[in-house]
Amino acid sequence: TLAIDDYDKAIQLEPLSAEAHFNRGMVYNDVGEFDLALEDLTKTIGLAPDSAVAYYLRGVVYDHQGRYNVALKDFSKAIEIDPSFAIENNYDSLNYNYKDSLNLTTIETTEEQGWWPIIALIVFWIYWSFSLQTIAKKTNTKYGWIAWIPPLSIYLMCEIARKPWWWIFLLLIPLVFIVFWIIIWMEIAKARGKPYWIGILIIVPYLNLLIPGYLAFSK
Structure with a gap:
């Protein structure tokens, strides 16, 4: 697509741009190119390891592939980085309901830190x-x-x-x-x-x- 071509050029000019990789990964996800989306989002996380939204979007891609366990890990990491990250507002777009699992993960993390x-x-x-x-x-x-x-x-x-x-x-x-x-x-x-x-x-x-x-x- 035209958007992907634009991001290809942006990445050629600035290969270490986390934003460009993230945006291209988001477009790949939208058009169903999940493997390519994962490559870009993993690259984004490597360049910007504190990006909660990158972990969240990669979790969405994993969800679309039916890889629910790794998706849950990425969603949990997004919450760990930014507890205010409103993942629960996006459940409608996912194939699997992570609410109970995420709540349990958050509680276990809190208890582990609190003991x-x-x-x-x-x-x-x-x-x-x-x-x-x-x-x-x-x-x-x-x-x-x-x-x-x-x-x-x-x-x-x-x-x-x-x-x-x-x-x-x-x-x-x-x-x-x-x-x-x-x-x-x-x-x-x-x-x-x-x-x-x-x-x-x-x-x-x-x-x-x-x-x-x-x-x-x-x-």
Whole structure:
């Protein structure tokens, strides 16, 4: 067709034009030349790997060929690149209803990404709570079990540091809380027979994760 001839010339002049390959692939799809369409769309994806629309159109071509599994992979990739990509609005032009499969794929992807932060948070909570309870036990502080209750664990820290309970409210004041947070951990270090400066490390990124464990399990 005339359109294909025009895109042939454009690609000859600029062989690395993702737009020209995409447009020619779209025309090939429209006229039923699916193999040629796949060549151009695959080339487009190679040149522009973040093109959601290229993955979508290649999925459409696969659908027309009855290759539904690979079509689903391309549709899923389009959603991964651009979650707002409205593929569901185009189901009428497809031979196979991908809605349920795409929804399932999206849910599985979300769950897979969402589990690790939750697991990490639980592991940290166990580590922090057990460390604080151990510190309470080694400093003869009562009610060490409340280390496992997040709001009350701050009260326990004040008790270990031998500070009044109302210091909890000082920890709620922006910026000011940093000073009192350091003081509390300096006093906790002192209560464990460690140098004061150990408490200062509680504000050092990454290193601060080790402080509760060190104060809990060192001699």
